[in-house]
Amino acid sequence: KKMSKSKGNVVTPLGLLEKHSSDGVRYWAASARLGTDAAFEENQMKIGRRLAIKLLNASKFALTMGGDAVEFNPAKITLPVDRAMVATVARVVREATAAFEAYDHTRALEVTESAFWSFCDDYLELVKDRAYNRDDQFALADTESARAALALSVDAFVRLLAPFLPFAAEEVWSWYAKGSVHRATWPVADPLEKAAAGQDESLLTVAGEALAALRRVKSENKVSQRTTYASVAMIAPKASHEQIEAVLADLRQAAHVRGPLEIGEGENIAISGYELDPAPAKN
CATH class of the missing domain: 1.10.730.10 (Isoleucyl-tRNA Synthetase; Domain 1)
Structure with missing residues (x-):
């Protein structure tokens, strides 16, 4: 037609x-x-x-x-x-x-x-x-x-x-x-x-997974991502520990971790324990 x-x-x-x-x-x-x-x-x-x-x-x-x-x-x-x-x-x-x-x-x-x-x-x-x-x-x-x-x-x-x-x-x-x-x-x-300079790009993948795990906790608790961690324990495969340590300063700032961030061994990158501070007041 x-x-x-x-x-x-x-x-x-x-x-x-x-x-x-x-x-x-x-x-x-x-x-x-x-x-x-x-x-x-x-x-x-x-x-x-x-x-x-x-x-x-x-x-x-x-x-x-x-x-x-x-x-x-x-x-x-x-x-x-x-x-x-x-x-x-x-x-x-x-x-x-x-x-x-x-x-x-x-x-x-x-x-x-x-x-x-x-x-x-x-x-x-x-x-x-x-x-x-x-x-x-x-x-x-x-x-x-x-x-x-x-x-x-x-x-x-x-x-x-x-x-x-x-x-x-x-x-x-x-x-x-x-x-x-x-x-x-x-x-x-x-x-x-x-x-x-020969850097393996897998570091970025590990860092992204770690940040996502930290943010997921706040989403599941239905609190602002600006809420600070008083403490947090993360597990990850042993092979990823060095990579997470390499981006630890950025992770702490991006996820608002004010207290200790411990890294233990696990099958996947995940949060095994945490304590959140009270959510910040809304503007």
């Missing part, structure tokens, strides 16, 4: 663009693999819009922790968890590049999107207090390490997501760079791998 204006059966994407944004609709289209029929899926557009908004919000959050100065110097990335984040981004750049070269844009989107959400949910939450360093609790070098890793990660993700979320990526790019992201060079893995 042919579409005709006189018959009133013309379908246009205008309503979808207004509801889900151009980036959201483009995300849905980019999610379809070459050679396959693309099913109309409005939920995919919702996911795309949410991803575009997250790119804007997370990037602004990450790029403003040092005030007006944005640090892109990889030599300042010194702490293991920051190097682990950069190692992850380097791997994603390689995998996304290989996918594009194989004409598999959907795979490039999948690997980039997965890593970006991990960046937001795990790394950004873990290091934000060190990056802000409002009360000078951290050494300046440690703060600069987090800020540089955050900036380099955002810069790579913006370039990687630009083909899929062109408007959100262009907006973020305008905050710290001149010209257009769509005329910028594609990210390269080599400098990121050099900054990672």
Whole structure:
């Protein structure tokens, strides 16, 4: 059946663009693999819009922790968890590049999107207090390490997501760079791998699981995440103990642990005992 204006059966994407944004609709289209029929899926557009908004919000959050100065110097990335984040981004750049070269844009989107959400949910939450360093609790070098890793990660993700979320990526790019992201060079893995200095990215996975376990307790108790721990006991596989110790300062700040945080041996990362302080008063 042919579409005709006189018959009133013309379908246009205008309503979808207004509801889900151009980036959201483009995300849905980019999610379809070459050679396959693309099913109309409005939920995919919702996911795309949410991803575009997250790119804007997370990037602004990450790029403003040092005030007006944005640090892109990889030599300042010194702490293991920051190097682990950069190692992850380097791997994603390689995998996304290989996918594009194989004409598999959907795979490039999948690997980039997965890593970006991990960046937001795990790394950004873990290091934000060190990056802000409002009360000078951290050494300046440690703060600069987090800020540089955050900036380099955002810069790579913006370039990687630009083909899929062109408007959100262009907006973020305008905050710290001149010209257009769509005329910028594609990210390269080599400098990121050099900054990672051979750090195993599994450290970031362990840190994310530990932070999630600490936050889960507060969610289950239905208290604010700003509620402090008077004490907490964590169990984890023996092989993960050294990795947790490496991010202990960030974990304590991110999870608001004011008292002792003990680490015992267990099959999985979990909280085996805790004492929560009274919930802070609401503003």
